[in-house]
Every structure is written in C-alpha cells, then in structure tokens.
Amino acid sequence: MIRDIIFFFFSLIPGASQMYMGLFKRGVQLMVTTIGSFTLLLSFNAEQLIPVICVPLWFFSFFDGYNIRKQIAAGKTVKDEEVYSYDIFLSNKKFVGFALLFLGIIGLINSFPSSVIISLFGVDFQNVYWSLRRSIVPLFLIISGAYLLLKSRKIDGKE
Known part of the structure; x- marks a missing residue:
C-alpha cells in the first residue's frame, strides 16, 4: 500500500x-x-x-x-532503453533547422510587440533593455536554425 x-x-x-x-x-x-x-x-x-x-x-x-x-x-524483463534516439536529431538537420527557426520566430514575435515598439517611440530605456534581453534566445534559435538549413543544403548539393 x-x-x-x-x-x-x-x-x-x-x-x-x-x-x-x-x-x-x-x-x-x-x-x-x-x-x-x-x-x-x-x-x-x-x-x-x-x-x-x-x-x-x-x-x-x-x-x-x-x-x-x-x-x-507480470514477470517480464524490462530493458533500460532510451525513449528516443539522439540519432534522429543528428541525421535530420534540416528538420531541426526548421524547428529552431520556427521556435525562434515565435519567440521573437512574442517579445517584440509588447516592449520594443513602445520603447522605440520613446517610453523608457529600461523597456528597450528588457526587450532586447528577451530577444537574445529567439535570435540565437533563428540563426542556428538558418545555419543548420544552409549546412544541410550544402550536404544535399554535394551528394
């Protein structure tokens, strides 16, 4: 119990x-x-x-x-296996690139309207600081997604 x-x-x-x-x-x-x-x-x-x-x-x-x-x-032997293999991500760089690009764009869209646009028209410097700080991760995701997509195109073009 x-x-x-x-x-x-x-x-x-x-x-x-x-x-x-x-x-x-x-x-x-x-x-x-x-x-x-x-x-x-x-x-x-x-x-x-x-x-x-x-x-x-x-x-x-x-x-x-x-x-x-x-x-x-029930007496069955259960192996300690991973739920998913990491090879999926390593072999599908194009998919991972699109996913990172998509998530980065969503994050960037969510961070900009509330604070950057207001700050650009002269409300407060602190709003600009926080909005740029919230935009770093989405920008990183967009850049890394674009890099993976470009890299996968070069590999596809060589083969």
Missing part, C-alpha cells in the same frame, strides 16, 4: 517513476526532455506552446511508468 502511494507520487514527476524502478536512462531522458522543453519554451517567450509540448510529455511519462510497472509485475 505504501509502495503504491510512493510510486504514485514519483510518477507525478516526469521520469522519476522510471528511475524509482531502476530505469535510469529512460527516466533521466524523460525528465531532461520535459523540464528542458518547459524551460526553453519559457526562455524564448513561447508560453502558449507549453500545453502542446510539455503536457503530452508529462502524460507519456506518467502512463509509461505504470505500464513498465505492470510489465515488471
């Missing part, structure tokens, strides 16, 4: 229930993916994408923990 309650509370934290069962690769990957995507979305002003990206990751982690627990209870 106590183990069920402890497991439930661990399953509320993405990846913690997997690590509780000894599946550290899977648990750490789920935890880093969920918390990392939440942090990145907040850092480049795309809070509206949190329900689209973070909530499904959290639900997947929750139900994956219970599914693995059921398999272990």
